[in-house]
Amino acid sequence: MAPGANPVKGAATAGDAPLLAEGMYTDSLKPGATKYYGVELDDASSAYVSAIAVPREGSVPGAQDGIGVSMRTADGRRCGLGHQRTFAAQGGAYPTGDYAERVVEPRGVCRGAGRYVVTVTRGEATGGSTAALPIELAYMSEPAVRKGTEGSPAAGGKSTPGAAQESAASRPAASGGAEQSAEGGTGFNDAAEVRAGSVKGSVEPGDTRFYRVPVGWGQRLRVTADFGAAPSGSAFHAANGVRLALSNTARGLVANRNGGYQGKPKSLSLETAPVAYANRLGAGLDAATKAMRFAGAYYLQVSVHPAVAGKVSGSVPFTLRIGVEGEPAKGPEYVKDPGEFGGSMLPLAGDGTVPGGVRDGGSGRSDRLRLVGYAGVGTGSVLLLGLGGWSLAARRWKN
Incomplete structure (x- = not known):
């Protein structure tokens, strides 16, 4: 896991959730299990808590196995959409995950300061490995911006995954550079x-x-x-x-x-x-x-x-x-x-x-950027290191 990541044990209930400060953490998660973590937020900053599950080398996950992450207020109201990702590697096993977010909006239910709860859920292992998996958590905070400088959504179209190409006919061209x-x-x-x-x-x-x-x-x-x-x-x-x-x-x-x-x-x-x-x-x-x-x-x-x-x-x-x-x-x-x-x-x-x-x-913020990221999991685990499962097929579970 990331150098310097702190071991943490997520709680079985929201009321017992351990409080996370900004930084990196490690835990483990069994099939079908849910763990809770707490974060203390102000009324201005945006917060992101990512969770990456790391299948063990050689393991094959079940078709419904994966990881979901969401954030809620102390009284249970959801912040943002949250994300659920299945491993769905069709015979392979790759790390998968995403982040939960709190973005302050003028009339949003999550605009206030206080304690918030991050929920990390693992899918069912039916047909696959039943072992507990190590997970890596990262809590990152983005400060507020001065009112009136937010700008507008960028013009120029949406993000598109592109299409698989057999020829160079429609490949994006590199804009300069050696x-x-x-x-x-x-x-x-x-x-x-x-x-x-x-x-x-x-x-x-x-x-x-x-x-x-x-x-x-x-x-x-x-x-x-x-x-x-x-x-x-x-x-x-x-x-x-x-x-x-x-x-x-x-x-x-x-x-x-x-x-x-x-x-x-x-x-x-x-x-x-x-x-x-x-x-x-x-x-x-x-x-x-x-x-x-x-x-x-x-x-x-x-x-x-x-x-x-x-x-x-x-x-x-x-x-x-x-x-x-x-x-x-x-x-x-x-x-x-x-x-x-x-x-x-x-x-x-x-x-x-x-x-x-x-x-x-x-x-030296570039150095800090290097340190806050996810590390490799060692030479023996290099075969595991693909982000978000093979297809990252989205699946929503009821929390």
Whole structure:
């Protein structure tokens, strides 16, 4: 788990929920179980508590197994939508999860200060492994912005997962930048930082490679993963054999694409809406667009399904074509240093500020961003590290 993560034991009832401070935590969860955690919130900041469940190496989850996370007021009123994700890996087992959120809205039921309860629920293990799974929790707080600087939801369309492409006809083009060769990380914490351009790499079947891309206010991300031909002794078809996914700064899912793989060149693409603070508040926006709410790190994941291991020898080569469109715009004015939420990874402007108006001052926020992320789970668990299950099929459970 993440270096320095604190062990915590979630309670069986909301009234006994242990209080979490900002930071990283570890716990475990049995099939069908629910655990409760408390957070003390003010009446201005946004709060995100993510939960990632980590299947044990070699385990196969049941079809309804997965993890759900939600946040409620002390009297049981839900904050935001919460998220439920199944493992749904079709013969593989990958970490899965998302975040629960509290965003202060003028007439929202969760606008007040006080104690809130985070609920983490695991699905049923029918037909799969019944072992308790380790989970990793991250509580991150985003400060308020000055009234009148929130802006509007970004123009330019919604986030779209793109379509699997067999040719280069409609691939997103990289917006400048040199070719890069970077070995992706094994998780959020050690994700390799990359910029616009092309990135060459390779991934073993069952593995996931993580890359961190800085995206500023007003910018949008377009990405294509070109999977190359792999050495193979015979023809095969692996359903959902390759995957490209994107998560935001708070480890919330933005988009997930997967497609069949036959050992021949295959491409998957996605594109996002422009980043805007007000995306979180826009009525009628889809979840992927609402997730594009922070200037800062966005995490790409490139995966190959473990079923491919029996069909090819060695790793599968790929090229990421990354386009970051538009110049960084001025963002909202935070009342204090927003840390990882305010674009601290972006180049400084001429006046020594990051886009968003907060002076960097050599605060080392990029280092803090590295530390708050998820770590790999060790060499023996590298095969597990794909975000959010293979298909991240959404499933709602009654809490």
